[in-house]
Amino acid sequence: MQEILKDIDKFGNERPWRDKKLANLTYAEYLRVLAFKKAYNVKECGNVLTFRKMAEKGSQGQLKLYQTWFCHGRLCPMCNWRRRIKQSGELKQILSEAVKREPKGRFIFLTLTEKNADSEDLKQALRDMTKAFTKLMNYKKVKQNLLGYVRSTEITVNDERGDYHQHMHAILFVKANYFNNAYIPQKEWVKLYQRARKLDYAPSVRVEVIKPNKEKGKNSLVASAYETAKYQVKDSDVITGETERDLKVVEVLENALKGTRAIAFGGILKGIRHELGFDSKKKEDDLINADGNSAEETVEEVVAKWDSVRKNYFWV
Ligand SMILES: [Zn+2]
Structure with missing residues (x-):
């Protein structure tokens, strides 16, 4: 009898291959019903997974994804999971490099919200x-003390009102001077953004100072990086199981997100990202090494395939 794929990460958690594949299939089915041409391709996402087994002690027997085909669909639950791991990992590296270069720099976390x-x-x-x-x-x-920024857009679905809540998260890297004599209070951020966004009402702007020495939790750099680099749309906002509602949402989001960027960089954060090679086409598309390249030696290759009847991955 064939064994089911089990892929445990270094923290002892099982990687959610099966859940993501099941959600991917629902998404592919929605695309088929909506007559999107890419439906067939999306359905093939991550069907065959080739892993390498690590040899080194400490992570003995741990698997490292080596080869597969991902569909890169904007709303694909499988690809979004890989993207989130990849983007937050890269962002953490970019931010820590930025701190090395500008040790006096400080971080601010901005959330810009407008009417649905x-x-x-x-x-x-x-x-x-x-x-x-x-x-x-x-x-x-803003510019006079700005060293760099990273911003992302997020959309949540409001089922009660039948509309969409689009908002932006941004980490600003500013000179220490910002806190000395060029501080922008929250009320002024509201005014500035209202002017930039040409709104006839005051938008909601949340400004938080990131605590540089805090390791994790609210207002830490890691938490802000995670918030900025996570999904653009939550899987659970796309796939609720109510087919009619989900079809409508998929159609709207597919069209709205086409050609937009989920995450964008500016200033020295953009420069560092480029130096680290994260902006090359090859690297941007690489969802296989989402958790980075491993220097560890590998001993053997193993392959797991999705079985559409038994609805699980099995070792070949
Ligand atoms: Zn995919």
């Missing part, structure tokens, strides 16, 4: 929001 958008306005709202962010970063008051 209806399905037909979402695409335009996302575009306007990112434009407004660039404008905001270029206001003299």
Whole structure:
């Protein structure tokens, strides 16, 4: 009898291959019903997984994904899981390099929120929001102390109202001077963003100072990095099991997200990202080595395949 795939990470947690594959299949089915051409490709995402077994002590027997085919779909639960691991890992490296170069620099975490958008306005709202962010970063008051930034967009679905809540998270890396004589209070951030976004109401802006010495938890750099680099849309907002509702959401989000960037960098954070090679096409598309390249020696290759009848991965 064939054995089921078990892939345990270094913290002892099982990697969610099966759950992600099941969600991927639901997503692919929605795309098929909606007559998206990529439905067939999405369905093939991560079907055959080739792993290498690590040899070194400490992670003995641990698996490292070596080869597979990912569909890169924007809403694909499988790809989004890999993307999240990859982006937060890279972001942590970029931020720690930035601290090395500008040890006096400080981090601020911004959340910019506006009124929800209806399905037909979402695409335009996302575009306007990112434009407004660039404008905001270029206001003299902000720019004079800005070393770099990373921003991401997130969308949640409001089922009660049937609309979408689009908002932005950003980590700003600023000169120490910002806290001395060029401090921007929260109320002023609201005004600046209102102007940049050309709104006739005051948007909600949350400003938090990231505590440089805090290892984890609220206001730590790690937590802010995770918040910025996570999913653009939560799986559970796309797949609820209510087919009619989900179909509508998939259709709206597929169209709204097309051609947009989930995460973008500016200033020295952009420079460091480039130096580390994270912005090359090859690296950007690499969801296989999402958790980085391992220097550890590997002893053997093992292959697991998705079985569509038994709905699980089995070792070949
Ligand atoms: Zn995928």
